[in-house]
Amino acid sequence: MIHSIDVRIVAPVRDTEVTALDGFSERLHEQEILDTARREFHKRADESGFSFALKKQAAFKGIVNFAVGNPDELGDIEVHVTVRDPTVEEFVDYLAPPTEDGKPIDPDGR
Numbered sequence: 437m438i439h440s441i442d443v444r445i446v447a448p449v450r451d452t453e454v455t456a457l458d459g460f461s462e463r464l465h466e467q468e469i470l471d472t473a474r475r476e477f478h479k480r481a482d483e484s485g486f487s488f489a490l491k492k493q494a495a496f497k498g499i500v501n502f503a504v505g506n507p508d509e510l511g512d513i514e515v516h517v518t519v520r521d522p523t524v525e526e527f528v529d530y531l532a533p534p535t536e537d538g539k540p541i542d543p544d545g546r
Contacts, residue, residue, distance in 0.1 A: 476488045
């Protein structure tokens, strides 16, 4: 029997576990897609957090590929991030820092 289902994965992230998204941030840096990531984060952001979707097949291979348009045959991975502290904007800046000429801007201005 074939099923069609939606799955929402929710897990609390404690202060000591913020590094849970560090690997994701590293991939954004490696693939040099910080500007794309920031655009996707801001599309569905509000004061409590942000959401985005990833292509499932690419994610399985360790590649970040944001889902836009129609879902893939295998479906998309929906990610919902609730931010309690710092602000949503500060967390987005941490995850995918702003860039200048494609390079991350040092928050200290260096």
